[in-house]
Amino acid sequence: MNFIEGQWQIQGQVLTDLAAQYGTPLYVYDADKIVSQYQALYNAFAPLKVKLKYATKALNNLAIIKLLHAQGAGLDAVSIQEAELGLLAGVPAGQILFTPNCVAFAEIEQAVSMGLVVNIDSIAFLEQFGQRYGSSVPCCIRLNPHIVAGGNAKIQTGHIDSKFGISILQMRHILKVVQNYDLQITGLHVHTGSDFLNSDVFLQGAELIFEAASNFRNLQFLDFGSGFKVAYKEGDIVTDTEELGQKMVQVFQAFCQEYGRELEIWFEPGKFLVSESGVLLAKTNVVKTTPSTVFVGIDTGLNHLIRPMMYDAYHTIVNLSNPEAVQRIYSIVGYICETDTFGSDRKLNEVREGDIIGILNAGAYGFSMSSNYNSRLKPAEILIYNGRPHLIRRREVLADLLATQLDFEPTNQLKNEVAEA
Numbered sequence: 001m002n003f004i005e006g007q008w009q010i011q012g013q014v015l016t017d018l019a020a021q022y023g024t025p026l027y028v029y030d031a032d033k034i035v036s037q038y039q040a041l042y043n044a045f046a047p048l049k050v051k052l053k054y055a056t057k058a059l060n061n062l063a064i065i066k067l068l069h070a071q072g073a074g075l076d077a078v079s080i081q082e083a084e085l086g087l088l089a090g091v092p093a094g095q096i097l098f099t100p101n102c103v104a105f106a107e108i109e110q111a112v113s114m115g116l117v118v119n120i121d122s123i124a125f126l127e128q129f130g131q132r133y134g135s136s137v138p139c140c141i142r143l144n145p146h147i148v149a150g151g152n153a154k155i156q157t158g159h160i161d162s163k164f165g166i167s168i169l170q171m172r173h174i175l176k177v178v179q180n181y182d183l184q185i186t187g188l189h190v191h192t193g194s195d196f197l198n199s200d201v202f203l204q205g206a207e208l209i210f211e212a213a214s215n216f217r218n219l220q221f222l223d224f225g226s227g228f229k230v231a232y233k234e235g236d237i238v239t240d241t242e243e244l245g246q247k248m249v250q251v252f253q254a255f256c257q258e259y260g261r262e263l264e265i266w267f268e269p270g271k272f273l274v275s276e277s278g279v280l281l282a283k284t285n286v287v288k289t290t291p292s293t294v295f296v297g298i299d300t301g302l303n304h305l306i307r308p309m310m311y312d313a314y315h316t317i318v319n320l321s322n323p324e325a326v327q328r329i330y331s332i333v334g335y336i337c338e339t340d341t342f343g344s345d346r347k348l349n350e351v352r353e354g355d356i357i358g359i360l361n362a363g364a365y366g367f368s369m370s371s372n373y374n375s376r377l378k379p380a381e382i383l384i385y386n387g388r389p390h391l392i393r394r395r396e397v398l399a400d401l402l403a404t405q406l407d408f409e410p411t412n413q414l415k416n417e418v419a420e421a
């Protein structure tokens with residue numbers, strides 16, 4: 001998103017014009033930003049055999065999956081449905097890693113029959129997998145190295161009482177199961193959460209995985225998950241992918257030498273690839289002055305972007321319609337009947353009713369976590385690609401809310417009783 005000649009634009013498309021043309025609320029994604037993020041991450045590890053498995057849950061529109069697959073990305077899918085979206089987008093099953101958590105074993109069986117690469121998350125399922133498939137179907141093991149990535153506690157998955165992965169402290173048990181069933185373990189996986197503060201934490205985790213990997217002879221890849229940080233506001237720590245890449249390439253190559261084979265290195269970025277590409281556009285319904293605050297009430301809410309309320313996430317907010325006006329302090333709130341705050345006490349260029357507000361960094365976990373709460377309809381999505389807007393999801397209509405509801409006609413009991421008497 002650039003500010004050029006008094007207007008906020010993406011690839012020359014003026015955002016307020018898009019809001020006028022497609023209506024609000026509206027998710028707009030910049031394809032160039034997604035591609036450049038992909039390339040930055042890929043290039044950081046390029047001396048290695050690197051595979052990026054896009055974490056589908058961040059933003060699951062088929063157009064986004066296709067765009068990333070065209071750059072060479074595979075997928076990380078956490079449900080059968082995400083894997084099915086991937087297949088529909090043209091991603092081959094063998095390039096989709098299935099990393100579910102606490103699902104029924106039947107879902108694992110379905111993943112095997114679809115040809116996905118299955119990532120096993122508990123010793124119980126490792127045993128079941130062994131009983132069912134033995135050495136005939138290779139799999140990956142998700143380990144929990146108990147490295148705490150730092151940052152926001154609500155998005156950490158590596159701590160000791162986390163439900164994710166098999167504890168690295170249970171390695172002897174894992175090896176016993178693997179040996180019992182002659183399991184073919186082709187990959188080891190760690191994903192310590194969605195925020196790590198520096199590359200040293202990452203490398204610390206890597207050392208533990210290398211140690212674990214020496215127990216398995218048929219590995220083809222090591223998957224280091226994600227946790228790459230992007231800036232949500234000025235001054236935020238971001239992952240220095242170049243620095244991390246340099247350090248990681250060195251230790252990974254040294255490990256491969258020791259291991260005796262060149263392994264692939266996998267990552268599963270979600271947020272890093274799509275967060276900054278996205279902006280949520282909304283219209284100002286009301287500017288409401290109370291004794292303590294000036295509220296800007298906009299035509300969206302936590303039903304469309306839940307991160308501020310769910311994770312206390314900070315999203316930069318700008319007034320796209322009046323960008324050169326004097327700045328004032330506002331609280332930007334949604335139209336849902338809940339406390340529904342996007343940002344408190346923010347400096348925005350003076351806001352008038354009808355102004356288009358942009359909530360930045362809305363590409364990841366925005367639309368994909370949206371709901372129909374308050375019976376509100378979900379927004380449309382636009383992808384700006386090669387300088388042109390592409391409508392990649394139409395706005396919902398009431399019929400979408402009704403599509404899964406079935407007829408039911410109750411009788412009025414009281415009225416019947418009166419009639420009978």
Ligand SMILES: *Cc1c(COP(=O)(O)O)cnc(C)c1O
Binds near residue numbers: 191193271272364
């Ligand atoms: C959510 C998730 C990711 C992506 O995390 P980001 O912070 O969006 O990059 C990667 N791997 C797994 C297993 C996940 O659950």
